[in-house]
Amino acid sequence: MAIIYNLDMRCYEILEQLLYTDEYVSVAQIADEKGLSKRSVYYDIQKINEWLEAQKLPLLEIERKKGIFIAKDQKEQIRRNLKEIPPKLAYTFLPTERVRIIICSVLQRSRQLHIDDFIEMCQVSRNTTIRDLKEATKELAKFQLKLFYENGKGYRIRGDLITKRSVFFLFFNSLADLYKKGALILPEEEKAEDIFGRLKKLEEELHAQYVTGILYSIAAFFSTIKNHSETVEFSENEEQEIKNTKEFQLVLKYFPEFEESEKLYLALHLLGSRTQSLSSDFMQRDTGQEVLRLAKVLVRSFSRIACVTFEKEEELIQAVSAHLKTSLYRYRYGVQLGNPMLDDIKNEYGDLFEITRNAAKSLEKEIGVPIPDGEIAYITLHFGAYISSGERKEEQKLKVLVVCPNGLSTANMIRKEIYTLVPSIQTVDIISLSDYEEDHDYNVVISTIVIENEENLIIVHPILSDSDRISILKKCMKYENQNVMNVMQITALAKKYMTESKLKEFKEELIEYFSDASLKAYTKQNEYGKSICQALDLRHIQIIRESMDWKEAVWAAARSLLEEGYIGQSYIEHMIEKTIKYGPYMFITEEVALLHSEIEDGSYMLGISCTVLKKPVVFKTRDGGERRAKIMLVLSAQDQVSHIKLLNDIMTIFKEDKNTEKLWKCEKTEAVEIMIKELMQGEE
Structure with a gap:
């Protein structure tokens, strides 16, 4: 029965995509989403069907000109069986992933690492590993760090300690899912799980919400901290400032075994990794006023460069100020969250990103340190969410809930896009995952992650793709709006001239047509204009x-x-x-x-x-x-x-x-x- 477990990670993700959509999904759409050829998708569907057959479940069928659709009762059966799959699935690492695996492994240094260790980790040949090591050396040089080999001690990285730790978090954040899914194994897995459990308790006691995945990354880093001989040094004032926070007091409670400097460093990470603003006892009044001043500098610099006037400028300044409260400490101490959405933001909002980067130069001049692209991307979302493209009508009673674990800036940008896509929506509310309750009165729930037992769920990317937009349009069209009325009126007339089965197909094609028309109108409206x-x-x-x-x-x-x-x-x-x-x-x-x-x-x-x-x-x-x-x-x-x-x-x-x-x-x-x-x- 080994065939029961023959789903690799890519097949697993394709199947999850099919399970959380209410519409037909074409092979071309899957290929575009996953960056694959159609031939590869057909091969993956064949492997999925082998697994389904072994599970005694109905096979996936590709309907001509439509794609794949899974019925509701079939979805429930598949979900139950998916939960029994072992977490470790076959996976082929990308070249960039292999380079980051090498760098993070050396920075963790749970033991001596030699070329054979990297061959085993990444499952590639010696020649490929040698090329990867050369690329890792080039990548580290961008941060003024040096990868070198020391006889009897293996590979090591030389350079500024804060920078080394910053690079670890930057790269590990992009690999975290591979560890969680079992494609990679942490060197001190049990210890990391223990630290992660304590961090979750600390988060709960703080009534805080941390950026998605950051607690897992912190747990992975601190699981091997005893192997590190270097420690971060703080000035007397910095040390006292951190010790005065509730975060530090909770670190003392949950991590008494850590060295003093590492307790301070952990508290610093917790202070700099929230999705909300920092606690008031950390930001003294004069510092808070300074952050507000810097937020005004940034917003007005953007307004001047972009030639825009924000209708809700004060609200935007407060939002940017709340973001800067945490991010300024990250810049100062090299606390690196990483931004997995960076490439998507550059692709979808490239012009807005570049103008934000120009505006941020005024902030860099004020604070005296460069702002990384990952942070520029977050700030871009803040500005994008507050740029108004016109009046919005609120006539219908369609209510949408956005459940987003990636922070308020991401959620606000998604909300703005939803209003642009479906102007008839009455309400788009935003909540964190921890505040979500099954008993609600929303017609549609949009999230970047799976929410168990949510019938009206649409899974989207943090930065909406065209397929995400189509899914939102189709879901919303099932509720009362102008296009649905058109569909109902047309199908009522057509009923006289066709059979029930033909009528059903005709109605589905009408919805497809109106969705595509709405998306084209949206695309035209949402473009950032002429060159x-x-x-x-x-x-x-x-x-x-x-x-x-x-x-x-x-x-x-x-x-x-x-x-x-x-x-x-x-x-x-x-x-x-x-x-x-x-x-x-x-x-x-x-x-x-x-x-x-x-x-x-x-x-x-x-x-x-x-x-x-x-x-x-x-x-x-x-x-x-x-x-x-x-x-x-x-x-x-x-x-x-x-x-x-x-x-x-x-x-x-x-x-x-x-x-x-x-x-x-x-x-x-x-x-x-x-x-x-x-x-x-x-x-x-």
């Missing part, structure tokens, strides 16, 4: 060779947009008034000015103009200094979203001074247009 190559044409490019004062230059730069109805005269007047009031606020580099004002000041359409000033225009600063503009751009927007991509392109072009010079030296408007296209192609 600079699409938005800027020859009519809005000019080269001015004569001298003029700054007010004349503003009128000249905006004239083409005014004449074609992109903006009104009041928009230009407001730009001039703001410059008089605040000084030359619009400079994005030493010699490039990006002129804009609020939408309500007279901006009607998305547009951009580019003016090359052969005789740079002088702007007086409020302190009596001067700024000279060689290039003036005028931006007009129609909403808070559609100009984001255009802005990101502008930042990309002018981040290097040499690009400003290239454009300034152009003698014809056609040359300016061609140069901008070439600069953007170079970036791609």
Whole structure:
């Protein structure tokens, strides 16, 4: 009966995907989700069917033009049998995973590690392992760490202790699921389980909620702490500050066997890993005010760079402030949470991510340390959740609950997307997994993890994919909204002309059609607008060779947009008034000015103009200094979203001074247009 256990991890995940959807799932959809070929998916389905056959369960059937659908009673049977599968499933590690396994294993150092140990861990050849070791050396060099081999002691990593620990948590977070599923084994598994159990009790006593997976990572790290000879050193003030927290008192209670410095380090991790803000006894009043000030700096920097006005600016500042309370300590002490959503956020919200990264430079300047991309990604979600793309109607009684263990910023972004996808939704509420109760009145429950016995559940990625959006649309269409009324009306008419079986198929295709139509409308609405190559044409490019004062230059730069109805005269007047009031606020580099004002000041359409000033225009600063503009751009927007991509392109072009010079030296408007296209192609 060995065949009973022939499900590998990939088959297991495909089967779970099928179990938690109420619709047909096509082979192409599975292939796209898992990054596989269709041939591989067919092979995996064959293996799943072998397992189902051994379990005496109905096999999966692929219906032509539809895909796979599992009936409700069949799902319950499969779920029961899945629980009996041993946790250790066959798994083939990716090259990046093998490199991270090597690095984390050496950093843990539960014993001497040699090349044969890595061969056994990763189940690859000696030559492949040698290549992986070279890649690990390159990866560590990015953090000023060095992997080396010492005779009689095995592989070791040399460098700053805080950095080494930071790298461990960064990489281990991405491997944690492999350990949990049994594809990898912790060197001190029983000890790690004991520490994890104590950490969960500590979490409960604190009434706190920690970032998903972080307690498991902490348990794995501290399970081998006795093998480490180095310890983190704290100043007297830092030590006292940590000791004054409730976290430290609970560490004393639950981990009395730890050395003093490791108790402090553990408390520090607990302080920096919450999804909520820190406890008030940790943040003194003046420090709290400082964090609030930094949040304002960041939000207003984003607002200035992105040319947006947040309707709920104070609420956003409070949300960012709560995030910074924990993250500032992470930056300072190298506490690394990692962000498993980083690549997804870059892919889905690339333009927003880049603008957030630009805005974060103002924060980096204030605090004196760089902010890692993983943190930029979290902050991106905060900004994305508060950018409004228009009015939302709340006419229907469709209620949705988002249960998200990945933090409020992720949940808020999911909520924003749901409102955009299904404008008729009355309520989208957010709760943590610990607050979820089976007895609720929500029509749809959306979560990034499985919730047992939840009939209305949709499993989604932390960053919604297109298939997630389709699932949400289809589920919501079963409740009262405009599209469902259309489906009901059309099927009522069609009933006269077709059999019951045909009518059922017809209704399913109608729902599919309306879902696809809604998704296309959503995609069009949710895009962050045109690129600079699409938005800027020859009519809005000019080269001015004569001298003029700054007010004349503003009128000249905006004239083409005014004449074609992109903006009104009041928009230009407001730009001039703001410059008089605040000084030359619009400079994005030493010699490039990006002129804009609020939408309500007279901006009607998305547009951009580019003016090359052969005789740079002088702007007086409020302190009596001067700024000279060689290039003036005028931006007009129609909403808070559609100009984001255009802005990101502008930042990309002018981040290097040499690009400003290239454009300034152009003698014809056609040359300016061609140069901008070439600069953007170079970036791609």
